[in-house]
Amino acid sequence: MFGVxxxxxxxxxxxxxxxxxxxxxxxxxxxxxNGKGNFEGWMRRVVVHSAxxxxxxxxxxxxxxxxSEHEQKNSYEMDTSALFGQNDTAGSLVKxxxxxxxGFRTVLNLYVIEGYSHNEIANLLNISTGxxxxxxxxxxxxxxxxxxxxxxx
Numbered sequence: 001m002f003g004v005x006x007x008x009x010x011x012x013x014x015x016x017x018x019x020x021x022x023x024x025x026x027x028x029x030x031x032x033x034n035g036k037g038n039f040e041g042w043m044r045r046v047v048v049h050s051a052x053x054x055x056x057x058x059x060x061x062x063x064x065x066x067x068s069e070h071e072q073k074n075s076y077e078m079d080t081s082a083l084f085g086q087n088d089t090a091g092s093l094v095k096x097x098x099x100x101x102x103g104f105r106t107v108l109n110l111y112v113i114e115g116y117s118h119n120e121i122a123n124l125l126n127i128s129t130g131x132x133x134x135x136x137x138x139x140x141x142x143x144x145x146x147x148x149x150x151x152x153x
Contacts, residue, residue, distance in 0.1 A: 104139035
């Protein structure tokens with residue numbers, strides 16, 4: 001679950017705080033787990049929601065670029081093992097993701113890793129669907145830039 005928190009946090013210390021809040025909520029909400037479905041999946045969902053609540057308390061700023069002319073529509077794929085080697089891909093990607101602004105990182109994680117739709121993200125973060133889409137687009141663009149910088153080094 002610490003790995004889940006690292007995706008949302010800007011640092012390891014922040015991830016530890018998120019994890020602690022997540023486990024407190026898991027223990028508090030354990031009676032509400034009805035035994036249906038995967039327990040680990042239920043725990044992950046609780047931790048993700050705890051991480052988002054933690055970010056809300058930190059007053060995350062998600063800029064509304066919904067009407068921006070610069071909206072990116074490109075998709076991007078890259079074999080990251082060529083950049084990081086086979087053994088360190090996940091850790092290096094987490095470090096790169098932690099460099100993203102909080103709003104970008106949050107939407108990217110919810111959409112790409114957790115599988116939420118833009119409508120679900122919009123409801124969860126109290127933003128518009130268009131803002132969710134633009135945040136994802138900008139997060140991908142910034143990740144491209146960070147990956148290119150890593151490649152040049």
